[in-house]
Amino acid sequence: MATEIEAWTTGPQNDGVFSLEQKQHEEDRSYSSEDLNELEVNGNWTPQEKALHEARLKAKAKRRLRKSSSRDSTRESLSDSVSGEPTADPHSPKGKTAVNDRKSRTGKGRGLPKKGGAGGKGVWGAAGMVYEVEELDANDPNYDESAQGDTVYATVVPELDERELEKTINPIVQEYFEHGDTKEVEMLLKELNLGHHKYEFSSLAVSLSLEGKASHRELTSRLLSDLSGKVLSESDMSRAFDKMLKELPDLILDTPEAPQMLGQFIARAIADHAIPMSFLDCYKGKVDCDHARAALDRASVLLSMKREIMRLDNVWGVGGGQRPVKHLIKEGNKPHEAVVMVLESTGDTALQMMVKLLKIFWKTGLITLDQMNRGFQRVYDELPEISLDVPHAHSIMETFVDLCYQEQVITKQLRDSCPTRGRKRFVSEGDGGLVKS
Numbered sequence: 001m002a003t004e005i006e007a008w009t010t011g012p013q014n015d016g017v018f019s020l021e022q023k024q025h026e027e028d029r030s031y032s033s034e035d036l037n038e039l040e041v042n043g044n045w046t047p048q049e050k051a052l053h054e055a056r057l058k059a060k061a062k063r064r065l066r067k068s069s070s071r072d073s074t075r076e077s078l079s080d081s082v083s084g085e086p087t088a089d090p091h092s093p094k095g096k097t098a099v100n101d102r103k104s105r106t107g108k109g110r111g112l113p114k115k116g117g118a119g120g121k122g123v124w125g126a127a128g129m130v131y132e133v134e135e136l137d138a139n140d141p142n143y144d145e146s147a148q149g150d151t152v153y154a155t156v157v158p159e160l161d162e163r164e165l166e167k168t169i170n171p172i173v174q175e176y177f178e179h180g181d182t183k184e185v186e187m188l189l190k191e192l193n194l195g196h197h198k199y200e201f202s203s204l205a206v207s208l209s210l211e212g213k214a215s216h217r218e219l220t221s222r223l224l225s226d227l228s229g230k231v232l233s234e235s236d237m238s239r240a241f242d243k244m245l246k247e248l249p250d251l252i253l254d255t256p257e258a259p260q261m262l263g264q265f266i267a268r269a270i271a272d273h274a275i276p277m278s279f280l281d282c283y284k285g286k287v288d289c290d291h292a293r294a295a296l297d298r299a300s301v302l303l304s305m306k307r308e309i310m311r312l313d314n315v316w317g318v319g320g321g322q323r324p325v326k327h328l329i330k331e332g333n334k335p336h337e338a339v340v341m342v343l344e345s346t347g348d349t350a351l352q353m354m355v356k357l358l359k360i361f362w363k364t365g366l367i368t369l370d371q372m373n374r375g376f377q378r379v380y381d382e383l384p385e386i387s388l389d390v391p392h393a394h395s396i397m398e399t400f401v402d403l404c405y406q407e408q409v410i411t412k413q414l415r416d417s418c419p420t421r422g423r424k425r426f427v428s429e430g431d432g433g434l435v436k437s
Contacts, residue, residue: 205223241269263295266295
């Protein structure tokens with residue numbers, strides 16, 4: 001009995017309550033590992049003993065996990081105490097782990113918040129972070145266009161391709177031949193998106209004028225001059241004429257005079273500063289096509305004349321209703337006056353010199369084909385009256401017309417329309433002295 005009291009008094013006590021570890025220790029001692037293994041080998045375990053064994057193994061694993069986590073926390077607390085930072089009391093309410101605390105509860109890591117406090121839902125970012133102005137995305141479904149201030153709407157015009165360009169430009173040029181207003185054409189072209197086909201407007205306009213009248217060509221030259229620097233650049237003009245020089249073999253099928261006309265267009269464009277003077281120099285010694293060479297020679301001749309006699313603004317003739325009536329009458333009188341001077345002169349010298357003069361006028365563009373035809377036709381109509389003062393006017397006129405045709409100053413049709421006077425002969429005295437033709 002005394003021995004039992006001694007065991008009770010000397011044994012470890014804990015205020016009348018046995019600790020869990022002590023109880024587990026006693027249970028472990030009641031069954032050693034060898035006994036448990038032996039029982040397992042013999043297969044003499046009862047279901048209660050087997051369940052107790054599994055519970056003991058789970059409890060043993062938990063104790064090991066707690067010991068490892070407590071060791072890590074002890075090391076961190078020691079490192080914090082060495083660095084001088086105060087540590088929280090684990091028994092105080094503040095030292096306990098809060099439910100909403102973002103620190104790791106797995107027992108691993110340093111216990112710091114995720115991403116330094118800058119991560120997670122509803123977080124504004126780390127302390128001291130400076131935010132830049134965010135650019136709005138127009139493709140965002142939540143993008144509100146009305147909330148962005150003043151909205152500017154721009155009209156997007158698609159670029160015309162080659163087929164659509166020709167269908168669009170042809171009516172504009174044809175209407176321009178009727179009204180002659182270059183500003184209206186400029187306004188219409190600015191509304192179109194010609195893109196890299198812009199230069200083709202000039203070539204299309206010139207091609208249409210070649211098939212038309214002289215007044216159409218005059219209007220086209222003025223249009224190119226007015227559009228230069230506004231809608232079309234010098235490079236656009238040069239590129240257009242270069243394209244037409246290459247297309248001359250096809251153009252002469254419909255317009256045999258296309259090389260001469262294109263040369264006059266080039267000379268007029270250079271005189272109007274629509275294309276640079278160096279345009280002709282780029283082709284020296286580099287042209288193999290005879291038609292292109294003829295066009296460039298025509299332009300070179302017109303530009304090589306002296307400024308006093310060069311009138312490239314009148315290269316296409318009188319210009320219709322775009323010029324004053326007095327100016328039209330004055331221009332049309334030049335061939336008429338020249339032919340009358342030949343008829344009133346004496347000798348072949350004046351006749352030869354006048355042929356050369358008219359040839360120069362024709363080549364330089366001072367006198368157009370229409371003016372030449374009208375001047376000669378006017379002399380044809382007045383020839384009966386002129387012959388009253390100049391009896392040999394008909395024979396002189398026939399000689400002069402033949403020389404002009406040989407020098408390619410007039411056409412064959414104009415030469416054939418020259419009036420002739422039949423020879424008169426006197427009959428014998430027996431016929432009564434009558435004159436028969």
